[in-house]
Amino acid sequence: MRWGMAIELKRCIGCYECVLACKAEHFLPPDIFWNRVLIGESGKYPTVTKLIYNVRCNQCADPACVKVCPTGATQQREDGIVWVDEDKCVGCRYCMIACPYQMRSMYEDGNSQYFPGQELTEHEKVGKELYPHQPGVVQKCVFCKERIDSGIAAGLTPGVDREATPACVISCPTKAIHFGDLDDPNSEINRVIKEKHGHPFHPEFGTDPSIYYID
Amino acid sequence: MIQIKPYDFMVKYQQQKDWIGGRGNFIAFAFFLGGISGGLYMAAAYFDSLLGMFVAWLLSLLMGVSYMAHLSHPFRSWRMFMKPGTSWIARGFIFIMLFIGLTTIQLILSQWVPEATAAITTLKVLAGIFAFAQSIYTGFAVSYVSAIKVWNSAIVPILFVTCGLSGGLAILLAITMGGDHAQLVALENVIRVVLIAFAIIIGVYLWNTTYSSTAAKEAVKRLVGGSLAPLFWIGVFLFGIAIPIVMSVTTYFVGVGSSGLLITAVVSEIIGGLALRFAILKAGMYTPLLPVD
Numbered sequence: 405m406r407w408g409m410a411i412e413l414k415r416c417i418g419c420y421e422c423v424l425a426c427k428a429e430h431f432l433p434p435d436i437f438w439n440r441v442l443i444g445e446s447g448k449y450p451t452v453t454k455l456i457y458n459v460r461c462n463q464c465a466d467p468a469c470v471k472v473c474p475t476g477a478t479q480q481r482e483d484g485i486v487w488v489d490e491d492k493c494v495g496c497r498y499c500m501i502a503c504p505y506q507m508r509s510m511y512e513d514g515n516s517q518y519f520p521g522q523e524l525t526e527h528e529k530v531g532k533e534l535y536p537h538q539p540g541v542v543q544k545c546v547f548c549k550e551r552i553d554s555g556i557a558a559g560l561t562p563g564v565d566r567e568a569t570p571a572c573v574i575s576c577p578t579k580a581i582h583f584g585d586l587d588d589p590n591s592e593i594n595r596v597i598k599e600k601h602g603h604p605f606h607p608e609f610g611t612d613p614s615i616y617y618i619d
Numbered sequence: 620m621i622q623i624k625p626y627d628f629m630v631k632y633q634q635q636k637d638w639i640g641g642r643g644n645f646i647a648f649a650f651f652l653g654g655i656s657g658g659l660y661m662a663a664a665y666f667d668s669l670l671g672m673f674v675a676w677l678l679s680l681l682m683g684v685s686y687m688a689h690l691s692h693p694f695r696s697w698r699m700f701m702k703p704g705t706s707w708i709a710r711g712f713i714f715i716m717l718f719i720g721l722t723t724i725q726l727i728l729s730q731w732v733p734e735a736t737a738a739i740t741t742l743k744v745l746a747g748i749f750a751f752a753q754s755i756y757t758g759f760a761v762s763y764v765s766a767i768k769v770w771n772s773a774i775v776p777i778l779f780v781t782c783g784l785s786g787g788l789a790i791l792l793a794i795t796m797g798g799d800h801a802q803l804v805a806l807e808n809v810i811r812v813v814l815i816a817f818a819i820i821i822g823v824y825l826w827n828t829t830y831s832s833t834a835a836k837e838a839v840k841r842l843v844g845g846s847l848a849p850l851f852w853i854g855v856f857l858f859g860i861a862i863p864i865v866m867s868v869t870t871y872f873v874g875v876g877s878s879g880l881l882i883t884a885v886v887s888e889i890i891g892g893l894a895l896r897f898a899i900l901k902a903g904m905y906t907p908l909l910p911v912d
Contacts, residue, residue, distance in 0.1 A: 444909035474709035475698035495691025504766035540691030
């Protein structure tokens, strides 16, 4: 089993809903993003193309971050999800340096808040209880592994059932993001990648990403 | 800390910011201290300078302190022994510990049990190996990062070792100043060769890197003609190469130079070594994820 995503670029409208859904799901502090929307342009007038890429940790099959981590804090599960054990991270930042996609963040200030000088919002208060983030350690997208694990335990199928699927996928208003098992030849994600010629983002980095993009 | 505007994230060439600026500066200091400590120990062991080996040991301890200052959770640093199979930082941590441990025993024996020559020689050889490892691993830790093309060069470890050796020899020169004249002349001869090698390696590295990728070319441009040019030309070239070479050539013709001249050369080389680590780390840039026109 290897969880993966396929993102249809023509469907993405750059609304940032996936970014907000991720922030809300994981109670991410200010300035920490587990996924982002990159917006650029290519070509010259009058043939200019606007590029909108929703990016996050590619959960690479051959991840540079896992190799360089000196403590074993960055680990890869059997289902391919790369995650950070916050209790083992020393904060050396070698993984952040090594990631060619720059999809890792260091949570430095444990007291940061969205409205400095004011009281914490209710969301922030709940977040500190439900999803406490340890300061001084590296964070990244984990494909909402908590949702996947609890969903599977409840007999649900990630990518099919909302409760077992990553927040960014189910929040996308245009259904641009597909999620599923890349090792299952009959999964919907494999069908989409095959039929629409999905390709990984910058395969030349040589890390074998689990996220595919469809032009 | 270098701030990145959210809309610029990875759509332009992006300077690495994790190993420079703020707490990241300590890693540059650690790499520098590891280099000169290793270089100094190898030189001091060869020229049999006990004081030199002691200073190398002190510098290695300082490297460890600098490393700890770089970490967000230094009390977990014992975990850094865990992954020597794939991580250069873990390997380096082991090299530093072994070097410090072996040198401690060797220094104690050399000072208080000098008749144990066999044990001292064995320890010197072993510590020398780990001094070299401590010096070269900093280069491997950097060159292993394939995401940063200007670092991802086989020349970087050689460059760091040569720079460390040059700084180490300079410190040894300062330590042995006023001592045995023949040793001083021998030391100056070695320094001359190392300095010339250092200059050639820097030139080859920059030339070679220019051809490796567009991101690497951009980084070299920043180093030699962009925002990092003052650091490179004044710090690395002037202090690290030009001044020491001029002094070295002067002493070649006039014999062993005055202590003022030698001190200037030594300080200059140390500044140059530090500037090199900062320049290389600051030059690290990521390839944009979206096409750049």
